[in-house]
Amino acid sequence: MFRSCFASISSFSLMKATEKCNCELDQDDFLTVDILNDVDVTQNQTNLNYQESEPVEEYKNNNSSNIIFQNSSSSSSSSESEPENMQNSKTTLEDCSIIYFAGYLREFSLLLTVIGGVATRRWWFKRTPETRRRYADAAWTHRLAIGTTVTAGLCLIGTFLSFYMELDPWTDLWRLFIFSERTIEVRADKQVAIILAEMGKCCLLGIEHPTYKRVAGLTSRLLNANIEVDEIRKRQWSVVVVDSPMVNAFVMANGFIFVFSGLAAVANDDQLSIIVGHELAHCLLRHLNHYNSVNLAVHLMCMLPASVILSAALPFPIALFAVVMCRFILYVCVGLTTQRGHEVEADRVGLELAANACVDLTQGYRFWENMSKINGPSTRIWWLETHPSDKSRARYLFSLIPVTKQLQKLAGC
Numbered sequence: 001m002f003r004s005c006f007a008s009i010s011s012f013s014l015m016k017a018t019e020k021c022n023c024e025l026d027q028d029d030f031l032t033v034d035i036l037n038d039v040d041v042t043q044n045q046t047n048l049n050y051q052e053s054e055p056v057e058e059y060k061n062n063n064s065s066n067i068i069f070q071n072s073s074s075s076s077s078s079s080e081s082e083p084e085n086m087q088n089s090k091t092t093l094e095d096c097s098i099i100y101f102a103g104y105l106r107e108f109s110l111l112l113t114v115i116g117g118v119a120t121r122r123w124w125f126k127r128t129p130e131t132r133r134r135y136a137d138a139a140w141t142h143r144l145a146i147g148t149t150v151t152a153g154l155c156l157i158g159t160f161l162s163f164y165m166e167l168d169p170w171t172d173l174w175r176l177f178i179f180s181e182r183t184i185e186v187r188a189d190k191q192v193a194i195i196l197a198e199m200g201k202c203c204l205l206g207i208e209h210p211t212y213k214r215v216a217g218l219t220s221r222l223l224n225a226n227i228e229v230d231e232i233r234k235r236q237w238s239v240v241v242v243d244s245p246m247v248n249a250f251v252m253a254n255g256f257i258f259v260f261s262g263l264a265a266v267a268n269d270d271q272l273s274i275i276v277g278h279e280l281a282h283c284l285l286r287h288l289n290h291y292n293s294v295n296l297a298v299h300l301m302c303m304l305p306a307s308v309i310l311s312a313a314l315p316f317p318i319a320l321f322a323v324v325m326c327r328f329i330l331y332v333c334v335g336l337t338t339q340r341g342h343e344v345e346a347d348r349v350g351l352e353l354a355a356n357a358c359v360d361l362t363q364g365y366r367f368w369e370n371m372s373k374i375n376g377p378s379t380r381i382w383w384l385e386t387h388p389s390d391k392s393r394a395r396y397l398f399s400l401i402p403v404t405k406q407l408q409k410l411a412g413c
């Protein structure tokens, strides 16, 4: 069932994706891990460039080719308009190594530190009490040198990370961006290829479908209204409408905006524009890059040192439990907090983008009020959520109306 699978790999969605299957069950068994690994990125590039090649023809025959480029400044056939990632489909070794470190090596390094801690503990308890006392005395004598070395090591990592700090113009905050945009886009290209390969067989609305035309038209209007924004002008945007009753939307870091027909059915044009603005904002604010960078920094600076200390100091089962708990606490305190913060930022910037397109700004909070009625009162614990509650989003968007109305005046609305 691809629905739950694509939800798990989507970058940033409008709201929390359901963990259950939102459509009818299908009999497809092609979405296994093996098959996903086999998706050819080069084929994806062909699709992305929208050439008249076989894969696109296949989509067309299925009446599901609704991939378009809403590049407002030029047509999709212009090679000059192609962003760097479209022109150069080769992935460099650096791209791979960073992705692997962020993903697989992160888990591997955690395992290594636990093994190292356990081995240290076993080695310690094999010494005689006399030897242990001698080592303990020596450690106490050299406590200053040991403390300095550990602090210097952490400072070194901190200094290394500080080179990747940038002043983000959208938030006026110094932020960590370890990964290059190219790296993030390569990863997004691969994920989009997987999603389109699966959805193209059953669940995409054709480009002639009225809902598709509506969503694409609104997106185009929004992009044109914000054409002076460099990140919007220089990027190639794509709209995909998924034929599903799910009320949601998500965006990939390479500019692919996915909107579900269920969302288009419940949102009016102004509400849909504000939602698409929210998705655009995730890309402009480089949220995926920032989220992964913060997670990597926390892993290096906190998780690895903590797992060594815990597994050396505690018996193995307790140490394992403590490491898992430590990881969970960091996920709640850093990961989820960062994600919710990103959603709030995307709501603000999305409304500002929509303001430039002269939409009715009151529709933002009205949409979330409606969603709160549809979804009912939340029974979840807020600090375990990836998204703020519908009501708090409505309140926040309501509070932004006076400021964004000023933007509309400047835009001549």
Ligand SMILES: [Zn+2]
Binding pocket: 012, 013, 014, 015, 278, 282, 343, 346
């Ligand atoms: Zn979002």
